[in-house]
Amino acid sequence: MGRPVVALARVPYVAPPLLLLGGVAADVFTPRPYYGLPLLACVSMVAGMVYSFRASVLFAVAACVAAAGAAGYASREFSALLTDVLAVLVVSLVGLWIKWLVDRQGRNLALALNVAEAAQRAVLPAPPADVGPLTVADRYVAAQAGAAIGGDLYAIQETPFGIRALIGDVRGKGLRAVSAVSVAVGAFREAAEHVPTLHDLADRLDRALDREGARRRDSEDDIEGFVTALLVQIPPSGDTVTVLNRGHPPPYLLHDGAVVCLEPTHPELPLSTGLGPSHGDPVEETFPFAPQDSLVLVTDGVTEARNPDGVFFDVQRGLGDTGLRRADELADALVKAVTEWTGGQRQDDMAVLVLTRGG
Incomplete structure (x- = not known):
């Protein structure tokens, strides 16, 4: 051929x-x-x-x-x-x-x-390659051709409470969702330095999105309705990872060649729904994070990617088949696997953030 x-x-x-x-x-x-x-x-x-x-x-x-x-x-x-x-x-x-x-x-x-x-990269700048004991890799494929970003978002930074990361997905896709992306990322950058828990951080993001949504509700520049979000915190030692999930696809932990999906035990509603959390205060869950482990954060452009027969992409299998350990290699391999699975069709914005602990 x-x-x-x-x-x-x-x-x-x-x-x-x-x-x-x-x-x-x-x-x-x-x-x-x-x-x-x-x-x-x-x-x-x-x-x-x-x-x-x-x-x-x-x-x-x-x-x-x-x-x-x-x-x-x-x-x-x-x-x-x-x-x-x-x-x-x-x-x-x-x-x-x-x-x-x-x-x-x-x-x-x-x-x-x-x-x-x-301008779009000013809203969603690429994260540093190294943050504390972590090696970081990010990949972004926007659903809208010609756009560098769309409705997916992520950020990572060192704070007095450890390394904090965010990955989220605005309802909808394309350039119209960039307004909500800018609000969420900006609120995370400011609040991550000051609030002591991930629950408090999610609350700050929630209120920031609600305020901005109310301010723009009657304008043509109205932001999208809600944002799924996954918040992560890793202490300076790097030996644990704490996760707070607000309606977002769960992260995947790679440990000694095994891939574990960290499903939340208490599912919560996304941010900016106007209804608050579904079970009182959202539950933060902590998992061990050993040297050479990787935490892979994705958006539903990965988890809901379908092949021409309508079969969803298996993220655990896709990550397990790579046999890779470096953060950038894992990110590249996952994006390549999804692209091949969908036949190159851009079905939704797709974001991948890989955090790998050094040995």
């Missing part, structure tokens, strides 16, 4: 010279009125699809010269020769003008995408 695909990919590049040669042959060897003029006129337009502007100009000049040479070889009248050259020249100029417009729009689009990505 590989060679036919490569051969097809090369067809546009050989089309302009083939049209040039075909136009000359048709102009010289076919009887009137079956000239090769249409083929020569198309040369610069087709060249503009795959070649640079300068190369397209060269093809346009070659087409005009070829039209003149073919007409001269056929001993046509000067008026016919001039008409042929002018016809090819006019169509070539139109093709070059279109090429210039497309190139300019492409440059403007690239600039706009760069600015948008910089």
